[in-house]
Amino acid sequence: KAGVTQTPRYLIKTRGQQVTLSCSPISGHRSVSWYQQTPGQGLQFLFEYFSETQRNKGNFPGRFSGRQFSNSRSEMNVSTLELGDSALYLCASSFGPGPYEQYFGPGTRLTVT
Amino acid sequence: QQQVKQSPQSLIVQKGGISIINCAYENTAFDYFPWYQQFPGKGPALLIAIRPDVSEKKEGRFTISFNKSAKQFSLHIMDSQPGDSATYFCAAPLLETSGSRLTFGEGTQLTVNP
Numbered sequence: 185k186a187g188v189t190q191t192p193r194y195l196i197k198t199r200g201q202q203v204t205l206s207c208s209p210i211s212g213h214r215s216v217s218w219y220q221q222t223p224g225q226g227l228q229f230l231f232e233y234f235s236e237t238q239r240n241k242g243n244f245p246g247r248f249s250g251r252q253f254s255n256s257r258s259e260m261n262v263s264t265l266e267l268g269d270s271a272l273y274l275c276a277s278s279f280g281p282g283p284y285e286q287y288f289g290p291g292t293r294l295t296v297t
Numbered sequence: 298q299q300q301v302k303q304s305p306q307s308l309i310v311q312k313g314g315i316s317i318i319n320c321a322y323e324n325t326a327f328d329y330f331p332w333y334q335q336f337p338g339k340g341p342a343l344l345i346a347i348r349p350d351v352s353e354k355k356e357g358r359f360t361i362s363f364n365k366s367a368k369q370f371s372l373h374i375m376d377s378q379p380g381d382s383a384t385y386f387c388a389a390p391l392l393e394t395s396g397s398r399l400t401f402g403e404g405t406q407l408t409v410n411p
Contacts, residue, residue, distance in 0.1 A: 188340075217398075226303075226403035227341070227386065240398050274340050283326060283390030283399035288333075288340035 186211065188277050188289035196295045202263040205292045209256050209277030215239075216258040217286060218250060221272040230273075233258055234281035262294075270296045301389050303402025310409050316374040318405045320387035323368065326397030330363060330370045333386040333401075341386055345372075377409045 189208045197203050209216050218230040229242035233252035250260040256277075262269055272293050276286035302321045310316045320330075331346035347354045347361040347370065354361045360373040370389075374381055384404045391400040 219401075227401040229398065229400070232398060240393075276340075283329065283388075283397050285331065285343060285346065286399060287343060290340045 188275060188287055190273075190275050190289040190292050192292060193290065194293045194295075196297065197265050199265055199267060199296055201265050202261065203265060203294060204259055204261045205273055205275075205294075207258045207260075207275030207277075207289060209258070209275075210287055213277040213279050213287075214256050215278045215281045216252055216256065217276045217278070218258070218260050219274045219276065220244075221274055221291070222270075227274065230260065232281070239281050265296045267296050270294060301387060301391065301400050301402040303387050303405060305405060306403070307406045308408070310377045310407065312377065312379060312409055312411050314377050314409075316377045316381070316407055316409070317371060318385055318387070318407075319369060319371045320389070320402050321367075321369045322389040322391065322400075324392050326390045326392050328363070328365065329390050330361065331388050331399075332359075332361065332372050333388065335384045335386065335404075344385070374407075377407075379409045379411050382407055382409050 191206045215234040217232040219227040232240040236252045247263045252258045272291045274291045276288045278284050278286045332344045333341035334344040335341040345356050345359050352363050358375045363370045384406050386404050387402040388399045
């Protein structure tokens with residue numbers, strides 16, 4: 185079974201721009217969670233989607249948004265990029281909603297200049 | 298906001314030694330405690346997890362111990378190898394006002410010297 189895929193793997197953007205990241209979960213998984221990881225930091229929870237509905241949201245500004253499609257694929261969007269948004273963005277999929285086994289993708293490395 | 302407190306932040310062990318990483322949590326939705334292993338440039342990978350019906354789980358050289366009364370759990374890596382050098386994250390299903398979700402510790406960077 186194929187794992188979680190994320191595209192693109194690397195991205196360089198300029199401050200003020202916006203960016204969209206994509207995540208395809210493991211086949212059969214309907215829940216997708218997004219995390220931000222910065223050097224020396226843990227995994228900061230952004231949001232979780234299940235059946236196209238946002239189930240949970242972390243403590244991030246409204247510039248961070250996401251959505252999930254009927255095929256469970258998910259996208260996250262960051263508008264008006266700031267230098268501090270430079271990070272590894274990780275997507276994790278699980279079979280059902282909530283705090284169950286999560287399987288992570290390789291991440292998208294975003295650099296904001 | 299509830300947290301999972303993980304210690305130590307970094308750990309250096311000699312090859313063949315035992316690596317021990319500890320985590321403490323507050324209120325969980327239920328007893329499910331996974332550990333993740335992350336190598337540089339990769340996403341975290343599920344390493345081992347313990348469920349409520351046991352207080353210890355062993356898979357190869359990796360063992361999770363769980364102390365429900367103390368609200369603590371730990372990862373033991375026996376006969377540590379240089380290939381185990383990675384960052385380890387514990388996680389717990391903490392209760393939040395918005396529901397329950399998997400909350401991660403801040404990570405432990407393990408270095409196993411040859």
